[in-house]
Amino acid sequence: MLRPTYIDNLPNNLVDLYSQAETDIIIDIARRLTTYDFFIPSAEHQFRKLQDMGLLYDEILKKLTATTGIAKEQLESLIKEAGAETLKHDDSIYRKAGKTPTPLDSNPAMQLTLAAGIKKTNSLFENLTRTTANTATKQFENALDRIYMQITSGAFDYNSSIRMVVKDLASKGVATVQYSSGHIDYMEVAVRRATVTGVNQTAAKLQEARADEMGSDLVETTAHAGARPEHQLWQGKIFSRSGKHPKYPDFVSSTGYGTGEGLCGWNCRHNFFPYFEGISEPAYNKAELEEMNAKNYTYNGQAMTEYEATQRQRHIERQIRKWKREYAGMEAVGMPTDESISKISAWQRTQKDFIKQTGLKRQTEREQIPEFGKSQAGKVSASIKNSASKSGKGSIIDNNKVGLKDNADQNFEKAFNKAVDHGKKTGNECLLWLDANGMEVVKVATGNKDSVAINQETIDYLMSAKENTVISLHNHPKSSAFSPEDINIACHFKAVKEMRVIGHDGTKYYLEIGEGDRPSMNEIRKEYEEAKNKTHDKYYKIFIETGDTAATWKEHSNEINEAIAKKFKWNYRREIE
Ligand SMILES: [Zn+2]
Numbered sequence: 123m124l125r126p127t128y129i130d131n132l133p134n135n136l137v138d139l140y141s142q143a144e145t146d147i148i149i150d151i152a153r154r155l156t157t158y159d160f161f162i163p164s165a166e167h168q169f170r171k172l173q174d175m176g177l178l179y180d181e182i183l184k185k186l187t188a189t190t191g192i193a194k195e196q197l198e199s200l201i202k203e204a205g206a207e208t209l210k211h212d213d214s215i216y217r218k219a220g221k222t223p224t225p226l227d228s229n230p231a232m233q234l235t236l237a238a239g240i241k242k243t244n245s246l247f248e249n250l251t252r253t254t255a256n257t258a259t260k261q262f263e264n265a266l267d268r269i270y271m272q273i274t275s276g277a278f279d280y281n282s283s284i285r286m287v288v289k290d291l292a293s294k295g296v297a298t299v300q301y302s303s304g305h306i307d308y309m310e311v312a313v314r315r316a317t318v319t320g321v322n323q324t325a326a327k328l329q330e331a332r333a334d335e336m337g338s339d340l341v342e343t344t345a346h347a348g349a350r351p352e353h354q355l356w357q358g359k360i361f362s363r364s365g366k367h368p369k370y371p372d373f374v375s376s377t378g379y380g381t382g383e384g385l386c387g388w389n390c391r392h393n394f395f396p397y398f399e400g401i402s403e404p405a406y407n408k409a410e411l412e413e414m415n416a417k418n419y420t421y422n423g424q425a426m427t428e429y430e431a432t433q434r435q436r437h438i439e440r441q442i443r444k445w446k447r448e449y450a451g452m453e454a455v456g457m458p459t460d461e462s463i464s465k466i467s468a469w470q471r472t473q474k475d476f477i478k479q480t481g482l483k484r485q486t487e488r489e490q491i492p493e494f495g496k497s498q499a500g501k502v503s504a505s506i507k508n509s510a511s512k513s514g515k516g517s518i519i520d521n522n523k524v525g526l527k528d529n530a531d532q533n534f535e536k537a538f539n540k541a542v543d544h545g546k547k548t549g550n551e552c553l554l555w556l557d558a559n560g561m562e563v564v565k566v567a568t569g570n571k572d573s574v575a576i577n578q579e580t581i582d583y584l585m586s587a588k589e590n591t592v593i594s595l596h597n598h599p600k601s602s603a604f605s606p607e608d609i610n611i612a613c614h615f616k617a618v619k620e621m622r623v624i625g626h627d628g629t630k631y632y633l634e635i636g637e638g639d640r641p642s643m644n645e646i647r648k649e650y651e652e653a654k655n656k657t658h659d660k661y662y663k664i665f666i667e668t669g670d671t672a673a674t675w676k677e678h679s680n681e682i683n684e685a686i687a688k689k690f691k692w693n694y695r696r697e698i699e
Pocket of ligand 1: 349353384385386389390391392
């Protein structure tokens, strides 16, 4: 069984990932609008428009294919984790009923089910790539036509027209599917649906296979607040899979399981689990259903259920993304960005306040590959800094290549210095990507105080680079060892040969995954937390004695890194200056 909130949070990272691609597409369209010659006869406009549409289509396809490549890796681990999670729960019920389920790893039929589910979910995303390339190109065509009409009819001047069209485009986002009814789905909705549907259906197939194996007939459906009315009819109730039970109704015909509209269908957050008469108690008794609808969250004096609160949180996140798109679009056409900058920070303040008041965490913080989620923010703040530096304040470091050929040691020393210099100047992290000679291979990325932004360009580069060819180097202002996010990058991208960190006190850290294990972000986090807890008392004592947080954490983080490197067979070392 998968809990509704578990299913609800599945797509968050993928939404962030595709949102980055969406912004890039908006920038691409906006730039093409500014280079287009609108002062041409109508026939020529038709001709040029088709040419430009073809070029854009290819670009979008390329961009989204790269994004989908990353998405597929994330999806595979989401599906595997969800499969393990759902069976963990169901199997504990079977054991209570005196049955002995075989482990997932040694069950070939279930492995096949899992593989089929991964394949099917991947194809949902490949579909998304194709339909988005079509609909986004159509949006571009509409934009060109609208501006052409407005200018030639004299309704608006060139600048006002471009501004209006880009604003509108950024506000709506990139269309991913257009139905024959005329209804349009935008990026977030489509990514959420494809993720939830793909993962939940695969989990359900595994559960069915398990129920068959156990010869188990009865199931109970989960329930959640805010379910659509048709699903409220059957949530939290018991059904018979065979349909032959005298007391309980038929599972498939009652819930629509297996259809798009039914249980585990499009966007459905419901799931089910085995039920044994005389052993199980119905999980959703009256009190629990009431608890689900309890208004336990308060925001600005307004009481909300958990569901209402997460919906509000989503709304805030959408506003932030929307204004970031507008910022990117306006910047691409060289128009004022003041409004979007002030909206972004206003909504970010709202988000902070909302999290503080409700205690709800921003989900992406504790999920799979947070750097992807942060990359957009990193990019925007980098460009904000960039425009600030033009007016003389703020700073962005240059993107010049450092170093000389065939002088690797000296080049790495220079790179270390560059990262530290930037860090000391700004207090932020600075990430460099180097080849074996210490030469920079992609532009420098800057991050915030505690994390590093990895932008789309870097991701694209790492996805296409050969294995073991890139060295990742960045600074840690507090001179601590690798964070779980750092380690995840080293594990996730096989192109990364070694990860290096330099502390502002000159301490150097080295991590090589090599032939060692490459666990998922969740596993890394889990091991990291475990190692941290194991040594907590020791370092807490040191901290009480010294009162020095930074020095204590430096040693503590080093010991954590040593422990997990040993466990996963990595090469980790540090050099103290
Ligand atoms: Zn449902």
